[in-house]
Ligand code: FES
């Protein structure tokens with residue numbers, strides 16, 4: 169018999185988004201939030217880690233899927249496991265470290281110990297259990313896991329389509345994004361994290377919102393040299409937003425930086441001149457210098473993958489819903505896996521410049537999102553409008569994909585269409 | 594323009610005066626008051642040209658030049674940051690949360706002619722939108738004597754929750 173906690177087979181919640189208008193309850197209804205955790209975060213693929221965060225056997229990180237704490241491990245065979253961080257005995261979390269390396273997880277309460285693949289290894293004082301009690305029956309609960317080009321996802325749903333199918337047209341953009349490894353591969357270098365008092369979908373929308381950039385990020389733009397300021401003229405370079413299906417979308421702000429392996433003969437921008445010279449001084453040939461320098465600046469697009477991860481120009485942006493009016497955001501810095509150390513330093517400095525709780529960009533984004541959550545308490549009948557957009561420039565988006573100009577709200581509509589599909593169950 | 598990718602150098606004391614803890618405290622408290630009252634332009638003058646202002650993302654003794662920081666400012670970056678905070682165009686800083694901070698629990702970590710290093714504890718309360726938040730941090734200061742008086746040469750603010758989710762911060766710590 170199904171438990172009462174299971175969501176009803178169908179729901180009217182999907183009605184809250186119609187075409188290009190959202191109901192205020194999307195941001196403020198706690199019951200709707202609970203339903204989203206069941207119908208979306210327990211039903212689709214949720215990003216949990218980049219492969220470089222699990223560098224070698226017996227490594228792990230902790231995170232969450234929806235509201236549920238999970239442990240992501242690489243076991244001694246090298247396989248990635250995503251396990252509920254809940255002891256099978258009486259529910260204590262088995263690990264509270266953010267990341268690390270260990271070959272066993274011992275529950276601190278009564279000492280049940282688990283292998284990194286979730287197997288229950290040992291139960292202390294097992295004489296107290298009746299004969300027939302079989303520890304093999306009580307591994308940590310494991311989720312379905314799959315990986316695409318280093319991006320590791322997990323799902324509670326045995327019936328979800330394969331990850332490759334779920335990502336679909338987004339895969340091409342993941343591949344383009346990973347070119348910023350400059351041939352060395354991509355590695356996580358560190359992360360900024362913060363919470364804001366607002367609904368998770370406000371952040372989801374923002375990843376494909378070029379419209380806000382010149383206004384909210386004016387002080388970031390003002391801190392750049394003229395050449396770089398022109399690079400970040402995100403509305404003025406013929407970019408576009410493209411619906412990639414399944415709620416995913418890409419916003420191309422700097423078309424010249426879609427494929428980082430193209431046009432390597434272009435002059436090295438002034439802001440990278442010091443790095444380029446330092447790399448030459450270290451003995452790298454000119455081709456390597458150009459490839460690395462091009463990669464250091466990151467790509468010119470944001471790939472938004474429903475529901476919780478974006479490949480955003482030069483970093484990963486992960487969102488974790490906390491409550492209807494609180495969201496946690498991680499800005500994960502990435503660099504070259506084994507490339508010149510100076511290149512990664514430059515990437516760290518660029519990341520610090522804009523991202524994180526004290527960056528030149530993020531605090532203003534967070535303030536804006538909080539203002540949305542405050543404002544949406546007013547007015548029950550006024551819709552949230554995501555109808556902006558004119559046609560994408562000729563020859564940009566793939567034929568057959570819905571697309572709009574760079575400032576369009578096409579990506580938000582794509583995400584809400586998937587939201588609606590999932591909420592109707 | 595971002596902070597240089599090269600490892601920082603520190604200022605060499607140009608005056609061989611012995612700096613007392615009381616003198617160092619006076620500078621630290623002057624700085625705290627300037628930050629609480631948004632006296633950012635005057636705050637810039639408290640620094641040596643070589644000075645580094647660092648807020649790491651991890652607790653511990655890691656080298657900020659090869660790690661991700663919340664803030665890692667040399668002179669040029671500090672000036673741009675002050676320009677941003679005082680421009681009126683940064684939403685999180687127009688106005689920022691109000692702050693009141695105290696710095697205490699001072700311990701002299703090193704002392705030589707013309708230089709003192711001090712460890713302290715900072716408790717800051719911020720207020721905005723009917724909400725107060727507390728931010729606690731261990732702070733280390735490197736202070737040098739110059740012809741122009743005592744100057745900050747390094748300040749490292751290690752938040753109690755440096756490695757956990759924070760919130761948008763539109764002022765200086
Ligand atoms: S709750 Fe884990 S051993 Fe008892």
Ligand SMILES: [Fe+2]
Pocket residue numbers: 380381384385529533
């Ligand atoms: Fe933004």
